[in-house]
Amino acid sequence: MKKDDAKPVDKQFAGKNKCIVSFKQTNCASCHSQVAKDHETSVHNSARLPVNCSKCHADIHKITSIKNNKTASAKLCSSCHEKETVYFKSVHFKALESGSKDxxxxxDCHNKHAIDKIDNVSNGRIFHTQACMKCHADTEMMKRNSVTTIAPKSYFESYHGKNxxxxxxxxVAGCADCHSSHSILPEKDSNSTVNSVNLINTCNQCHKDASDGFAKFIAHAEPNNREKFPGLFWITVFMNLLLAGTFLFFWMHSLLWTFRGFAEKKQKRNAEDFSGKDKPPASEVIIKRKVYRRFKxxxxxxHLFxxxxxxxxxLTGLPLKxxxxxxxxxxMDYLGGIGSAGLIHRIGAVITFGYFLVTLGMSIRFLFSKKHSKQPFLKRLFGPDSLFINKKDIADIKAMFKWFFFRGPKPSFERWTYWEKFDxxxxxxxxxxxxxxxxxxWFPEFFSYFLPGWIFNMATIIHSDEALLAVxxxxxxxxxxxxxxxxKFPMDFVIFNGQVTEREMVHERGQQWKRYQExxxxxxxxxxxPTPLGWDITLxxxxxxxVFTGTVLAVLIFYSVITLGLH
Known part of the structure; x- marks a missing residue:
């Protein structure tokens, strides 16, 4: 207010000597310091969008608090943000009208004064996903409003949420990419972005070649809900039993072997000390010098592949898990992000398919090629050179457990042990x-043309759990x-140079050695x-x-499962 515009403040001063009062421009921050700080970093305090206090609070003499009046707050914002007036048709506003204080x-999403600047896709996706989770992950709030809390949990179990x-x-897609930001409607509403009629268009925003089958993927499935999703429930049960059963048996096998192995080693050492033998017999020294080819x-x-x-x-899959x-x-950051990790993962997959096909071809040749062997098919399949399970393997397992419990000698193995065949x-x-x-x-759009949508949910469960089992x-x-x-500690080098000493053959694969001699x-x-020294050192x-990398990853997995659980 200018000095010249000042007017008398009281009638009693009317006359020659008028009392003129000068008002300075009002500074809201002098009282509302925290609000001013919030506004200072707000997008409303930018050159692109300059919005000062009076823009929202027009008449400072008639300001009424709208702190607890969400409807008035929304109408105030919409006076400028006309495109967002679709909010008044949303499920959120209808809940507000019905009396829900939540x-x-x-x-609630953008704050009152500290309104964040969203200037790129990443910031926007993080912002709206966090805004949604703030309420939808609140179990008590959702319970008060009869809203399920499965969405946040299932989202973060998906590829999108993990990224x-x-x-x-x-x-990846965030909450608003599928449900929209302001015009959020019930799924049954024909105008909803997640309505069955519109869902394919919603998916096509990211997945350009997605078909109707792709859109039938269950975005927020509950694998533990037997009534709603029986197929996913039973595949989850099966995978859990497979994981538990496999690890329980083989970890027990390893622990028993560890105990028995150290016990036998100590017995041999004590026997040598008692007999006064400091060195192995000359015959054993000679045996050590002979080397035989075990692998071509x-x-x-x-194996290197x-x-x-x-x-x-x-390395690229575990960060997602x-x-x-x-x-x-x-x-994941060290690998260069999800893009680089995804590329490496797919290259690894191609190599895996490659060596699998080569191995499959070698196996077929071994079983069916007459040039390779003149033995009949069944004898090849169950013979000593085959990697298929036979009666001797069952007998070896029984004998091994007897040895674990000091009830019999360690079995003498053939070319392949039962654990090698299992591998x-x-x-x-x-x-x-x-x-x-x-x-x-990898190719969901392609497979969606002839596979039902729930297959992708099942594939996610199987791929994740089976990979964890393998690792x-x-x-x-x-x-x-x-x-x-x-x-063998710290490493058995035979798979890298293909060679094994005669002593190892005699002691570990006595049946194979006996057969070869016969x-x-x-x-x-x-x-x-012998193999070149440089090659040996390199391998x-x-x-x-x-081995070191795998062991470190195993420790990290165990630590995470024990301290944080398996999500």
């Missing part, structure tokens, strides 16, 4: 299950059986020329790095 309005949690929102170059090469691809798949952990996010056959099971479910998730088994059971048991073919497998370092 129903959100503009200021949001890992910090890569630009790659093709087997070694295939297996190790490389498996580690690639584990354990997205709620700090190490999961750190690992081999598990690859066929694993690649078939993980591979098929992975392909469905957990390889990094604990396989590592123990092959490298970490007392007889057939007179031991010299056929004797290695005359040893690679093997140790692989």
């Amino acid at each position: 129903a959100p309005t503009c200021t 949001i949690r890992l910090g890569y929102p630009e790659k 170059p093709v087997h070694i090469t295939l 297996v190790v490389t691809s498996f580690l690639a798949l584990a 354990f997205n709620y952990t700090s190490w999961g996010k750190t690992l 081999f056959l598990a690859v066929f099971w694993g690649v078939a299950i993980i591979g098929s479910s992975g392909l469905v998730l 957990g088994f390889i990094f604990t059971v396989h590592f123990f059986n092959t490298h970490l048991r007392a007889e 057939e007179g073919i031991t010299e056929k497998f004797e290695v005359k020329k 040893r370092l690679f093997g140790l790095l692989a």
Whole structure:
């Protein structure tokens, strides 16, 4: 107010000597300091959108509080934001009209004065997802309003939610991408973005080639709800039993072996000390010098592909599985983000399919090629050179458990032990299950043309749980059986150079050694020329790095499951 515009403030001063009072421009911050601070960082205090106090609070002499009047607040905002007037038709405003004090309005999501600037897709997706979760993850609030809380839980169990949690929102859909921001309507409403009629258009925003089948994917499924989703329920039960049963048996097997192995080692040491033997007999020294070929170059090469691809798949897949952990996010960031990790994961998958097909071809050749063997099919399938389970394996398992409990000698094995056969056959099971479910998730638009929508929910469960089973088994059971048991620690190098000493053959695979001697073919497998030193060192370092990496990942998995649970 200008000085010249000042007027008398009291009639008693009318006359020659008028009392003139000068008013300065009002500074709201002098009283409303916190509001001023909030407004200072608000998008309303920007050059693009300058909105000062009087824009919303026009007449400072008639200001009435709308703090508890959500309807008035929404109408005030809509006086400028005309496009957002669709809010007044939304399920949220209808709840507000029906008397719900929890129903959100503009200021519940955007705040009153500290209104965030949303200047890119990532910020927007994080903002609206967090805004939705603020209420929908509140169990008590949802219970008061008879709203289910399955949406937040199921969302963060999805690929979309996991990426949001890992910090890569630009790659996936958030709540508002499917449900819209302001015109949120019930699913049954024909104008709703998630109504069955409109759902395909909603999906097409991101998945351009999505079909009607794709839109039938159950976005917020409850796998633990037997009544609503019996198929998902039973596949979840099956996978849980498979995980529990496999780990229970083989971890028990490993623990018993650890105890028995150390006990036997101590017995041998005590026996040597008692007899005064400090060195092994000369005959054993001679035996050590003879080396035989156990694996061919093709087997070694295939195993290198297996190790490389498996580690690639584990390193890129585990951050998604354990997205709620700090190490999961750190690992994903280290890999370059979800885009880079996804590319590496798919390359690993292609390599896996490649070595699987080669192995399948070799197996078919072994079983059916007459050039390879003149034995009949069944003898090849159940014979000593086959990786298929036979009667001896059952007998070896029984004998091994007797040995564990000091009730019999350790069994003498053939070319393949029962745990090696399990490892081999598990690859066929694993690649078939993980591979098929992975392909469905890799190309969902394509498969949606001839598969029902719920298949994608089932594929997600199977792929995740079977992958966890594979990783957990390889990094604990396989590592123990092959490298970490007392007889082999810290690593059995045979799979990297294909060679085994005669002493190892005699002590560990006595039945195979006996058969080779009877057939007179031991010299056929004797290695005359050792592998180059540089090759040996390189592969040893690679093997140790692989074992170390897998062991670290196994420790992180155990720690996360014990402290945070399995989400």
